[in-house]
Amino acid sequence: MKLPLSWLKDYTDISASVKEYCDALTLSGSKVEGYEILGEDITNVVTAKVLKVEQHPNADKLKVCSVDAGEAEPLQIVTGAPNVFEGAHIVLAKNDSTLPGGIKIKKSALRGVESNGMMCSIEELGLTLNDVPYAPEYGILILAEDAPVGMDIREYLELSDQVVEFEITSNRPDCFSVIGLARESAATFERPFSVHEPKAEGTGASICDSFAVEVTAPDLCPRYCARMIKDVKIEPSPQWLARRLRAAGVRPINNIVDITNYVMLEYGQPMHAFDTAYLSGNKITVRRANEGEVITTLDETERKLDSSMLVIADAEKAVAVAGVMGGMNSEIQPTTKEVLFESALFDGTSVRLTSKKLGLRTEASGRYEKGLDYYNTVGAVNRACELVEQLGAGTVVAGMIDTAAPAPAARKIPFRPDAINRLLGISVSREEMEAIFARLGIVIDGDTVIPPSFRPDLEGEADLAEEVARFYGYDKIPSTLSSGTNLNAGKTPAQKNEDKLKSFMTAQGYSETLTYSFVSAKMYDKLNIPEADTIRNYIRIANPLGEDTAIMRTVALGSLMEAIATNVHYRSPKVSLFELANVYLPKALPLTELPEERRHLVFAQYGEGDYYTVKGLVEELANRFTLGTLTFKPEAEHPSFHPGRTASVYIGEQYLGVFGQIHPQVLVNYDIDVPVYAAELDFETMLAVNVPPMLYKALPRFPSMNRDLALIVDRDTTAADIEACIRRAGKKMLCDVQLFDVYQGKQIEEGKKSMAYSLVFRAEDRTLTDAEVNTAVERILKALSEMGATLR
Amino acid sequence: MREKIFAIRAAVEEKLTTATTMEQLEELRVAYLGKKGELTSLLRGMGALSAEERPIMGQLVNEVRALLESEIQTRSEQLKKEQMQAQLQNEKIDVTMPGTRQTVGNRHPLTIALDEIKDLFISMGFSIAEGPEIETDYYNFEALNLPPNHPARDTQDTFYITDNILLRTQTSPMQVRVMEKQEPPIRVIAPGRVFRADEVDATHSPVFHQIEGLVVDKGITMGDLKGTLDIFAKKMFGPECKTRFRPHHFPFTEPSAEMDVSCFSCGGKGCRVCKDEGWIEVLGCGMVHPKVLQNCNIDPEVYSGFAFGMGLERIVMTRYGVTDLRLFFENDIRFLNQFKGVEK
Incomplete structure (x- = not known):
């Protein structure tokens, strides 16, 4: 809401500077967005009178004028204006003056003749014909014959004003008006405030004798006030009114339309003016629109209506969408002779929904939807009639139609x-x-x-x-601190674990990302996920911004792959990223209850590391979170991962997630040209693990004995199987097994590989003897031989 | 005899000066002082001397021996030192070459700021509440005094899944969930992701983060709201930070306010960061609306409370001068890693 301070002064007198005014209003609750000082860009421009006009000696189209600008001596001005004449009252930009648009005028010589300034057209003053209706369409502005000489043009044309722009919150519809803001201003500065009661008795027979208004939907229109104007003379509004409208951001059009806008700004009550010549029958009906009824609104757009919308109609047709916009068919024309002013109260919700459905928000609908004052309609329509009389725009007809439904009860x-x-x-x-x-x-x-x-x-x-x-x-209000205690202060164990996870991941070299929770359905295609996969049972947003953000993800990997692709495309050489990302799993589709939201730890890297670095990370994660022993199973079926370089991981029987090398086809889908290793683990599963209390374990008191074994096994034999076999046969005495070398190639038979293990033996109660360890090793070798392993 | 002794001494001392390695020194020792060395041989030839001369010569030989041993020792130490010097010289590396790093990653800048804010409120006795991102209309709007068709609903362009289930547009529904579950005294912050149907540009994102705060107890006043948020501002933006509370409107608080902080860039004089206003808008707050308390079965005649909410992105953007919101979700490592140093 833009408030010209000159207008405010009609209701209250406030002497504060504009800056003080803005600060004070902001602190009393009417937030000021900013202010503008109108006319600031026009300086040293005055009214003047042309005394003499002579032909320029060197140019056919130029004239040399002697101009009285109220100074001791007349000024010599050269002009090309065709409409200049001796005795004309003009606007003169003197030497060292400024005009809108940053234009500076200086003394200069035109074709050898000195000119001490420039005569101005309305365009040069930043104005249009709406502001100065009497200006010629071409040439310089000629002022009235009684215009004074030497007066600052800002004063003469009333160009100076201070305009404050307010951000009005939705709970204060009253502040969408000059009067409302004046009341707030007066209260803020503790100054007197008064609104005069507008008076326009009108003449002749009452409107009620010749015209009628029927409201068939009183729930949507609790009150409809109407007054009639005869002998209308459509012309431009006077300067003061046009200037105020323009300062408030409204374009002046003609006296009648301007009055409706003026009253809306002043009273906060939207008004409408109908040309009665185009109303069929002497009656207006306020009714619900017929399904499919069509109206062309004032913005020259055809609108299709439905029965939830309210229209103003004559005997034949809708002439306005109530509270939103009038129709073209009854628009005020230059020839309009009779006008009906509407000042009505419409239901805010109805106007809001109509305006939303039509995609048409107007100054009027914006005011109605916040809920307007039942008692404001009468004052507003009377104010409009008062202005008609003041402007001589027509003859006000006596009487008022008022369909007032019972007044709402006053709240206590x-x-x-x-x-x-x-x-x-x-x-x-x-x-x-x-x-x-x-x-x-x-x-x-x-x-x-x-x-x-x-x-x-x-x-x-x-x-x-x-x-x-x-x-x-x-x-x-003094700043204090609440007393009282909260025994729950601090983070929950799960919240601490989230912090711990992030510390762990960053220490491993991974940086945290945040990605959108919604994805494109195409993400599933890019991840190679088959059409029938149940992971595609996703929740769809009913009104997404676009298809790219329409699906609540059930998988977090796709979002991270996008982040990886971004970095690959920016040519960052090695990147490791992770996210603790929500996935949204519906219990049934379509949703009947809230879905399950689970946090997935998803991480990915390129440029360094391999399958085993990712596995090492997962193993260390298990240590850090006391998850117990993890089981890794080769995973050849996951569509997003390399079938030979992927494992699914379990805590006991509980599935935790999957990790490995991303499938080359997925890389192609994301336009990534380097191998990527990634994992997606269910963080909630990690949190659900029952961690036993930690108890110190005594350090060994007796020395250990080491044995290394180099084994020849079939190429497809897995390390997991061998280690399990060794541990089983080694029994309690065997306290550690480490694989330290894997080799296939020269000296090793085709289809076989060599695997070297370091075994550590120890007893808790004595120093082991060689003989004891040798027996154990023999037992181990025997067990290994049963699975086809031989000593190298 | 005496001449021979002195000749040996002279010869050893002469050779000592030219010996440059430990090996040469050892050879010298063996050649003169060893079992078969020249000086040792002299002692063996002592039998040919007279009885008076024998002890004198004997003593002389021993003295020379001790002297030479000490001189060899000195020379040996000197050589060792030189050798060490040579070795050290030899082992010299270019210490200006880049170090070998064990790279660590860092948290997302939004997480870094959020962690700081969490710690700060925890130190004031708050705990952290959580709630679902996919919410019901009831929790997101209705319980917060935003009945159907409330005009303020329009200002939060909502993503709907069904008529009744939506993506939460604010973290405020967590207030309601906390109040339903927990009896006062309540002192929580509830951070999280929120969603609004805004087209993406430099200052809008359909996904962003808010932090909600809620305190409910007997006798909570608006002064308590000011005091708590004043401490927050000073801890977050520095001890010099001043706060300003302006009246505002939110459906779920009454009275409501917006809090500005004095610009931490210019201290309030006006600069580019605060758009010459001297103040930066940081959060919305107010006293919990009695209707909201009632909706959660808390008697507003007995209890009162305050609530506040702030946008995390906005705080990080003003604090670090980030001008484009999209950077937070693009996850370019060159952006993310700039915040390594500010992680606490």
């Missing part, structure tokens, strides 16, 4: 100064509170108050507390 709010003080942490006297309420139009009635009809936001005691706080000053 209990008023307990103590409770307000307790909530705010202040001690303001009852009298001070009452003074604040009085300034806001709140009526005090013993231990209750009655808020004014234009304040729908005041519903309860907390709302009264806010009014007190706003004008007492938020800044004066």
